[in-house]
Structures are given as structure tokens and as C-alpha cells.
Amino acid sequence: MTFNASIIDPLQGDFPEVIEEYLEYGCMKCIAFNRRGTLLAAGCNDGSCIIWDFETRGIAKELRDDECSSPITSICWSKCGNRILVSAADKSLSLWDVMSGKKITRIVLQQTPLQARLHPGSSKPSICLTCPLSCSPMIVDLNTGNTTFLKVSVSEQSNGPNPAVRNKCSDGSTSFTPTAACFSKYGNLVYAGNSKGEILVIDWQDGEVRAMVPISGGSIVKNIVFSRNGQYLLTNSNDRIIRIYENLLPLKDEVGALDDLHENQNEINGVEKLKAVGSKCLTLFREFQDSITKVHWKAPCFSGDGEWVVGGSASKGEHKIYIWDRAGRLVKILEGPTGALIDLAWHPVRPIVVSASLNGVVYIWAKDYTENWSAFAPDFKELEENEEYVEREDEFDLVPQTEKVKCYDVNEDEEIDIVTVEKDTTFSDSDMSHEELCFLPATPSPDVPEQQDKFLESSSNLVDSNNSGSPVSEKAGANGHLMNHASSPVKDDAGGTRIKRKRKPSEKVLELQAEKVKKPSKASKSSKPRSKSLADKSNGSENGLYSDELSDE
Template identity: 60%
Template structure:
């Protein structure tokens, strides 16, 4: 049933697996704002920075104190910093260009997801979502943290904010990770709870400004904003992805919420016992509007890490089923356009390229698959006015088509080109997508690559087979300390063979048999005793008559086998 409902040529979305990236066991990935660099967290505690244009490794960030698997990676707005969370309850902030660690702190719980504040250029404040507790607002500069509210309850005319989930009768906390994320401005945080609600919380005040009830009332697992901040996606435990529209402005969001809050208070000031929670829900519906939902009606599968395309026109949902690598792509209006099927490996993370129709998905084996659009080359249009026909058409000749002097009113007017005008080749005209991402010349788009030795030079230095050399180059990395330089990892057998080849002058790698002690004694006695009469006659006879090819070959065999014991 992998048949698109609408014409697939109308949209730019991936269709086939173009390439795959493999280095260690990758667990999570993230693009920078322009998609030129791809960060991947591995199971050994390291973070790999891929140059996505060349598909090569530009950096390897490794902290000796972190040896646990990475749970999430997040870029700063301009790409100079990278936040990494691991299963050892640590948060590490890196300077990507200098490859230096800025700060590292340890939380009380393992953070499943962590993201940096999108407001400042060099952020130090981050949002951490622990495994079984409320979200934390952490300042990496001094290590301070603040717990965010996850629920609101009514008691009389006042409301109580609960910073931690409710406990069971035995006193234990439920295993329900809370989803939270910054908005585009960085002034608000959207927190999803287990009651199917989204709380709008202020970053500086931790005040709850509104509540958005999600249809279904199921546990919210993911909250994702598009790059423009206009639309929001939620992934709930009821196997449904829901789309919301953000009605708040991009700037001065807190002032807008204060105006809406005061308007609600003035409207309901005559009510003595007005429900505060209902007032917060009214404010929330004026901030975020529910649009539609996306789901697989037939299979009712769970979804993993939904995301938007770079322009926000397409919505991607990854199947969370085991042994299944499926990507569902919907149009924002609700139409299913494509189902991508990959290898029989479960998906653990997926991201969409910010500016191109490319999707990168990570499987449980640690391999990242690059999905791209299947472009079909068409070389039929040789002339600018050439028109390709799908079928035969009757051609109607114009009256003056073959006249030498056609009418002046039907001649195409040539464009006037000012050849003396100056052409600006230094400044880059920003596109709409770059403008959305607040692009500037201070952004980190590329990193200098580490040069690797040429293959021909390695073959001249090491007399090994090309296939073996290619395998060693593919497995070796310039960032591994335990790898021999020049990309050649020699085994004891290879070292012995190479040493023998060097003793022979490098001309042959065959080994010569060493004569035994008895054979050497027989050879010495033979050299000492004089030649017999038969030997002299045979030597005379050999010199007297012409030698044949058979005689020469037999003499060589005698010389080779003489003195050896078989």
C-alpha cells in the first residue's frame, strides 16, 4: 500500500535511501541551523560531528569522565555550542570550533532530552527533561537548577502548582517522563503532562500563563515546534500525532500573555468563585489553536520523534514498532503522501534537514540512513523554446511562421542588459529559510576537515594488498588514539611478512627453504674431494656437444635440490 495519495511530483520530500553514515554505535542526531553539520551521540560517550556535504568526520568530542551512552544532542542558535546529555546523569556544554569543554554538571536523574535556550547567541541556560521527574531549567555557568511545574489543581479560589508528578499509594513516583521544549523566542516553555495538557510556563518567572487541553487526554511524549514557530506537533500515548497553530507573536510574548490574562480577569470579575483552571484553559486556547490529527487508522502504531520539514509544509512520523523501519510523510493539510520502508531495523531517532528534502534516520544498530529525493534526469530539452510532448499532437502552422520578415508586433522584445553595472559577488542574498533561522555571518557552518594520507602513498610504504588497506582505512579514524598512524593496523603475521619482504629487497614475498645441517656437511665434502673420471668425461662431453634446453633445465634442478634433505 505504498502508493501516494496525491501526485508525488508536487512536493519535495525524500523517497529513497541515498547513503548511510556509520561510526561506532550512534544513538541520537541533530542538524545545525543550516544543515551543514550533523552531530551524533554514540554509545561510548563520544559525540561525532559529521560534515554533511562531504559525509566525512570533522570533529570528535570526547570527555574522559563520560563513558555512558548519549541520550540527546542539541545545537545552539548559531552553531558554536553543543549540549550533550548522557545516561550517567551528566550535561556537557562544548565549544565546537575549539573542541573544548565549557561546562559539565551532574543531575539527580538521567536526562532523556536536553535543549539550549534559543534566545542568546552563546547560551548557558538549558532545559533538561529527566526520566522520572519534572523538567529542570539548568544554568550551566553556575550549576543552579529550577524545577518547572507540570500540573495545576484548584483549591477554592486559588490554584496549586505541582512541580513533581503525583505519587502512588506506596509513595513511589510514576514512570512517566515529561515532555518540554522552548518556543522560538526562548521566553516560554511548553510542558506536557500525563493528563493530556500543555502548560505555558514563563522562563524567568516559572509562572503558568495558560493550559492547552489536548484531545484524548493521553500522556504527551513529544512536543515539537517548526522552525518558524507557527505550528506545534504533539505525540501522545494514544498513537495520534496532533497539529496545533501558535497564535502568539514571536517577540514580546510575555506582554501578550499579560494582556490576555488581564482581559480574562476583567471579563469574569463578577463571578465570586470562578474556576482558575478554566481561566487558564481559556487563555491557552487563545494562544495555541488545535487544527488536526495524524495517525495510521489501519495498524494503530505508536510514533517515534515526529518532526517538521525545513519549510514546515510536511510532517514526518517514524514508526516505533520493533523490527520495522517505516517513515510516514503527511502534508500539513492532513493528506498522507508517502510511506518510506527501510531495512528491518527499529528506528530510535529521526531528523529532517533544515533546508533540503533530506531525512536522516538512526536504527538500533547505530547506523544513520540518509533518505533523499529520487531525481530523474531529463536531457530532452535542448533548446529554450523546446517543448516535450507526452503524445502526438496535431500542429497548426501559423500564417507567417516561415516568412522572411515576420510582423514587428509579434517579435519578442529582447531584454535590455546593462553591461556596465557592477555585480556584487561578496554579499549573499538570504533566502526565506535562512531569514527564518536568523542567519548571520557569525554562524558556524563548516569545520576544517582533518586530512588523511593518500592511498597510493600508503601502498608504496606498506606492501599490503589493496583490499586489506581499504579495510584498515575504513575502520581507522584520525581521532582514535589506539590506531596506528597512516591508517595501517598491522597484525603480528603481517609484520613478519613485511620484515621478510624488506630483507629480500622488496622484490618478492616468497620464503626460501633453509638447508639442514646434514645437507650442509654433504655439500662441504663434495666441494673438497677431487672430480672423478666420469665427472671429467661428462664435463668434456657437455662442452663438446651443444647443450639443449632439457640439459639446462636439468642442471638447474640439480643445483636447487643438491644439499637439501627431503
Template identity: 60%
Template sequence: MNAPIVDPYQGEFPETIEEYLHHGTMKCIAFNRTGTLLAAGCSNGSCVIWDFETRGLAREFCDKDCTAPITSVSWSKYGHRLLASATDKSLTLWDVSTGEKIARITLQQTPLRASLQPGSPTPSICLACPLSSAPLLVDLNTGSTTVLPVSVSENGNPPAPNPRNKFADGTPPFTPTAATFDKHGDLIYVGNSKGEILIVDSKSIQVHAVILIPGGTVVKDIVLSRDGQYLLTNSNDRVIRVYKNILPVKSSREEIRNISTNCNDYASHYDKLKANGASCLILSCELSDAISKIQWKAPCFSGNGEWILGASANKGEHRLQIWNQAGRLVKILEGPKEALIDLAWHPVEPTIVTVSVTGYVYIWAKEHVENWSAFAPDFVELEENEEYVEREDEFDLNPREEMAEELEIDENAYVDIETYEKNAMFSDVEDSVAEITFLPAIPSPDAPDEQPEKCLGSSSKLEDSNHSGSPSSMDAVQNGQTIPPASSPMEVDNSTAEDPAEGPNSKRKRRLSVKGLEMQQSEKGKKPGTKNKSNGKSTKFSAKQMESANGNSSAFDDEATEDDEVNIDC
């Protein structure tokens, strides 16, 4: 709607941590379809929904049964349902608008990831990827599960008719297997431990095609882009591979059935599946870090599918790399010295959200550059000096052009003040379904001890003010741990008295951006204890942050290893 005045070339990548969110210890995140709400699963079993416009806490779902750390959260297509998987082997489905628990199912294995079927507005089927067995399709209403095939025998025999027999047929113990629905939930892409992508029909649970991944190592993640055009795999050989999906996004099931029934003159069934695979996915590029060869964590596509984002899986590193579709590295983002455990790219904006092991959620966004010409409508910003060429009639008493301009507006022209267009970005919305894009805010009553004049100052000042203090220091204060000696009492006051109105445990802070990060980078080599007084607060901030991170490192590392081992090799 505001399209005519918004600059479309405002850039594609986030550049800096704009803000962070804090509520308990968040473990995993997911955006709703339009990116207006961000769901997060916490280590205490609760799920929270942040209003991403105001960056305020909109809802919290908790229950006496749900106390185990959440491993993943998933939205239904139009935001009516939220599915959470937890380490107590449970799947919990929440009604977003009422906050009621609709269903809770306990599986045999801990689901590492669970996603709702994208086809339906109120799905009851979800795809769960457990810790050490094949992916399951779970009916949340009945609790019935269907095990998906994770391999196809190469000896020419068709796959075992009953996939449940897989446990008995001598295949090696299952590793966690990655799987994802396609755009409309017709097909499931399964990445197995042998380095194959299996395309499975979500209705008949039949393997239609196999794609061999070069390298043939365990597939850790398999992710579809938002428009369904691209698929990426993250393999244990430290390479992210991007595939172009050449099946039609709609009616992909019919198409693949056609492919499968077409020709049959292959030496074996396996050859036929491979041939089918060749007409489903085409490898378009391979992404890896040529120098340090790091393992990747939680790779994903940007909202428009043009960029691929991967995070370093190294401990104590919060590093993101962005590639374009041609496989060229275009941006490296480096955050605080905390391992990253989950991330998401905003569906429409150049904004990335990452979760660190400390349970903080960082929001990476474009740095806001003031567009000065917006303040003076007659002025145009120039990249460099230009010679001004005076108009012929510029100093005439009656400039002709101005008169012509006056005539342009026909005051009798019809104006329409009522009709408006829908956002073209989300053209796939069915009109019949009312999408939940915002949750009505319930203003929480004033805290009695609220301080007057509690205002964070002007936006421009906020950018380089580090009034908010370091998140880690706040964490330390909140956990009741001793405050690192490096922090001055004044700063502690700041962080505890931060915003009494926001509730005891939820925080949303604007962070120092450029300056702070630069300082932090420069501080990296130094020992945590060193403190450069002349650099003022920013230095204190980073030193303190490192120190408190170090102080808590044992706890964080434990968490990190737990997560890492699950996803890398077992």
C-alpha cells in the first residue's frame, strides 16, 4: 500500500543486530506466514509469540504438562495453530487465538523437529523427525503414526511394502533423518543417512523418486524455500547443496505419479527411481567454507528465495554466511560469542532472527540510513557533484513550465478513497480463510512502582546508546548469579531497573549496533578481564559480556554439545 513511497532498493541483507528479545530461555523460533508474529519455544516447555511489529510479547502458552524443553515450533498455514515438539517426546498443538491446548501426543522417540502439514488451514497431520528413527507422519487427532521409508534397497526389489518392517531388515541403526513437506504438503522430501533424497507421496507413503547427493554422507537438514522453488540439503560433508525444484509447485503429486508411471524400461526399480529423481530436482549449487570447512547449522533460504543463509555450527561462534543463488558468498555476519542454535529469515524483509545458546533471540536488520531527501521534497540526493545546467527560462519572470505544471491536476478527476489492493507478496492467500496476522494486544495494567518519564529517548540516539546494557549481564543478574566484577554498580542498576512494566522475565532491548559490534570485534583477541577505560561504556559492555559468557560457559557448553551431537553424527 505504501509502495509508491518506499524505496524498493533499500538492500537485501541484514547488517547488524538491531535488537534482542528475551523471555526465559528460548530454544527455537518460527515466523508466521506474513512475518508479523514470531513464535519461540522455551526450555521450560512454554511457547511464546512475539508481535514482530512492536517486538512485544503477545502471548505465552504454558501448561502443567509441558515442562520439557521445546525442540521446534511450527505454524499452520494461516497462523491458527502452533505445534511444539519437546524433549519429553511430546507434540503439543495450540490454538493461537484462544491459547488452548488442542492436542497432545507422546511419541516413542523425541521429535527433533515437527512441522504441520502446509496444505490445510487447520491441519491435523504433522511430520515429525525423531531422534533416532525414521520420520513419522502423525495424526494429531487420533494419535496414529505412519513411519516413512528412509531407504530403498538397491538390489532391484521394490521397497518393503510395510515400512514398519524397516527395523527388522538389517539396515544399520537409524540416524536422525531430515524431512520436509513440499509447498502444499503433497510430497515429503526425506534426506537419509546414505546421502539420498527420497521423494515420498504423503498420502500413499510410496517412494516416487531418489536423488543421490554427491558425497553420500548423512543429510542433517533439508529445507524448502518459501515459494517451493528450491530445496537445500545440509550434509555431514560440510556442504550445503541447493536444488532447483522442477516439479510444478501445485499438483506436484499428480505430476510425480505421471513421471513414475510413464516409462518402465529400467534395469531395476532403483534405477527407475533415480531416473524419476532426475526429473524432480536439479542440483544448482554447492556451498561450503573452502578454508575452515565448518559444519553448518540451520541453513535456510531468504524470504524471496534469492539468498541462502547458513550458520557456523562451531561452539561459541555466532557467525552467519549469506550466499546468492549462484553460490557466491555475499555477506558474513558475526554476532556475540555464543553458539547459535536456530535461525529464521523473515518471510518478506531483509531481517534474520537467530537464537543463541543463552536463550536470547537476536534480530539482525538493515542498518537504518536516514534518507535526507525525504525531509525536503524538492531536493534530490546526489552520489557525487554534478554541474548544474540552468534551465532556459529559469530566471524568467513568468516561467512557462510551472504554468504547465499547474494545469496538470484536474480537480474534477474521480478519486477512489475506498478500494485497496491486497499485498501482492502473499498472492496465495485464499479469501475464504481469515488469516491471523496479529494478536489483539491486552494492555497489562500499570505496575504500581512504575517510574514516570520512562522513555528511551530519540531513535537516533538509541542507535548508539548502550543504555540497555549487555544481555548477558542481565541474564546473570536474573539468574541470581554473581555479577562479574568488571561491571560497575551503575550498570547493574540500569539492567535491573530496566523496565519494570514489561513483566519480570520478558525483555526486549535495543542493542548498540555498529559501534558496539565494532568494539566487540576489536575486543575479541583480548582476555575477558581486560578493560579499557578510555573506550567508555561500549568497551565495558563487550568485556563484560565476554566475561559473563565465560562465567557461564560450562552450562552453555553442556547445552551446546547436547544439541550439536544430536545433529552432527551419531
């Protein structure tokens, strides 16, 4: 249900509060909204991808690949919503055309992709950023299948062709830590958070690290994501702290701004130069943590307008969602049903959060609205108790004196533009609105042929029984239509504009009428002709009286 924003109390806070509904189909593991929030894609445990129409909460499309039966690890929409990139546990990347439901391409990597993101600057992207399980992030060309590994450290020993991040375990063995990475708003740069607690700013076209921002504490970065407007960057580290950084680079000319920063730092080289440039790229804005329980965070993200930060508890068996405002205050803790939380997504334009549970159910959290009825008009006033009201002298006049003195400066000859569509400020950066896919057409499922045959057979039997089971008298009405008085006793007036429905007489009435019109010559006749004569009398009456109003005359 959509509410009028003008009657909502502004002091309530624009964040979700209760579970409004839940979606259940198979076992869903990861979720993602399209850019407008009209469609919700969910990756299932059996390798299929379900697309929900978020307005009707019905299934709009199912993308199923016969070659893939492994769990889906991530889903990403293209900017225009025409394509979906799906990564699976069988090391595959699949690109789908949403409208036709056909697979465009499928690539099998050497490592399992934990996350895959399409390039955000193209309507039909063929470049994606992939974060595998046990090697560094890579740029994948979906047209050719070529892969390019990105650097995840500025140290010399990790600048090889496959710069994986290795951590020493307590037993002396070497483990691999996945590296989180994401595109900037327009896809000019890649921001990667490594296991050393560093944010690297990488020009993905040449693979060079252009800046580095060290994170206090030096913990492993598990998640890194930009806000929708590109002004803030969120990181989730292993020290159980979510950090928000403000982006200081211009959104559309980031590479040029980095070149200028490098020219201004010619007096230093190496890592110190990258740190100096990094301090001009990102600055720490806020930190979020639960200082009491010290929980780890899962799938943190921004709200659509960037005013709220949300994170799910990674504690085993808990389905808790924490919501902070951008100032750092914890404003709400949402506690869901049993089952651990595994993925989160905030609606792009509405205060709605969608969470995926370990049991495969998707929960929709929405705001519990309370209407402010005093906001219907600016002169409305809410009263604590009844007050005596004294009306004005002309308040109930047809034309009050106060209205007579008003002068409206309206140019009645001015042409009104009803063609131009005003740009939505939420999507003001969209230059591809005409290509954007917002809804999927509903396709009705055809009936099974066996069910159609049974339906036609039952219909024909019903028609035959109506035609042969009882005497039917048909008469052409004033409008030229044939009327069946036995199945639908309806009579038209002479003008054909009004219809009177005849009541079917009861058995008691029939017996009384039979006694009144009974004659010795007709006493031995059967009931069938008698009912026929009554029908004839009913059909022959020209004054439109009901059949149970026949008189002795």
C-alpha cells in the first residue's frame, strides 16, 4: 500500500520497523533489487534465479540453466535492468537477458566467484568485476572470456600475475583470504579492501594502484560498497566495526583528479606517495559498532538516499538487523524469526529492507505507518479535547467576503505542457530512461489440454440437460433477443429499457392455482401439460404480471 507522504509524521523516521510480508519459493540465498526497485531477483540453492514483481509480490520470471545446479552466490542487475549477472558455486558466471529469459553467455572460472558486479557505466555491459574465493579480484570480459587479475597489495612480493592474499595460520599452513572489491559509481575505478586493512584505489584498465588508504586496526576487510550517490564508501572489517568514508574525488573525472594529485606529490615516492594521495581521496566519516555484544556484521549497506546504514548480525541462528542514522546513532534493531540472516538489500527509493534467511525464506521489512490527519490542510489543528468554536459572520455564505477580495493572477491563455516529463531527482543521473526495464509483462499460463476437454464436455452436458430436462418456452422479446423462461425467467418491457425478473412459483402456489383453474375435463391430465399451460399463460400475459399473481379471471 502506498501512503501519501504529506500525511506521514516526519518525526517517525523513514526506516522499516515490522515484517510486512515474506516470499517463499525454493531456497533463496541471495537477493538484489533492480535500479528502480520494481523487480527483486533472488538466487536459489538449486541454481535457478527467481525474479519477483515487487509491486504485486508475484513471480514475474524464472531463469533456469540446465548446465548449473549449484547454489547461486551473488546476483547483479545492469543499470538499465535489461541484464542480470549470476555467479554460482560451480565456478560459473552467467549473463541473462531479463525480458526474453535467455542466457547470453556462460563462463567457467578457475575459482569459485563469491561476488560478481557488472560495470555500472554501460546500458549493455560486457565487463564485470569478480571476487573469487582464493585469489585476487579480477576483471572479466564476458564477450571473450579474458580475465585480468588486480593487485591487492602494494608490497613487492604480491605483484605477480596472480597476487593472492596469503595469511599464515597458527599451524603454519597458508590460507587464502577473499578480497572485497567494488566499482565506483560510474565504474572508472575499483576500490578493493585487502587482508592488511587497506583500501586500494585501482585503475582497472591498466591495473595500477593509484592510491591507498590504511584502515585503523589493520583488520581484514570483508565488505566494501558505495552509496547510491557515490559520495560515501562503507567498509566492514574483521574487527567488528563498520566504517563510512567520504569520497573526495569528483564522480565523473576521478582518473583525471588522481593524475593531478600524483603530480602534486612528486617529492615523495612509493607507498608514502600512495598514502598521501589516498588521504585526498577518502576521509573517515563515521564508525558503527555494537559496543556491548561485539557482534560481527553481515551484508552491510546504505539506504537508497544514503541517510541510513544497515547491517545484519552474523551471530549463529540470529536474524537481527541494526539500523543507524548517518550521524552514528543506533535507531532501530529489527528481530526476525529463527534462522540466521545471510543477505540484505535496502529498497532503492522506499523505506523497505529485504532480508534472506538461512532457511531460504525472504522477509520484507516495512514501515509501520501512522497517519497525521492534521497535515491534510495547513490550517488543520489537532485538539487534545473539545473546544468551543465561534464561526465567522460570513463563514457559511455561498460566496464569503474573504473570497471576494482575493485576486488571482492567472493567465488563462497560457499553454500547459502535458508532454514533458519532469526528471525524478532520485534518478537524476539517468540518461538511459527510455531503455530501462522496470516491469515484466505478465504471461498467463495456458490450461492443460485434458482440463480443457473435461470443461467442454461438462459444459455440453449442462446445455443438453437444460434443453431436454424441462419444457422450455422461448419467445422473442421486444429487443429481438430469444429468452429462455425456464432457465432465466426474464421479460422485457415494450420499450426494451427495463427488465423484470419473473419469480418461479413454489409447489404450494402451483397447487393453489391448480385448484382454482381446475376443470372436470382436465382433471385426468398429467402434471406436465399443466405446467406447460401455466408457462403459456405466463408467456402470453402482456401486462408483465408475475406468474403467481394470476387471478381467477
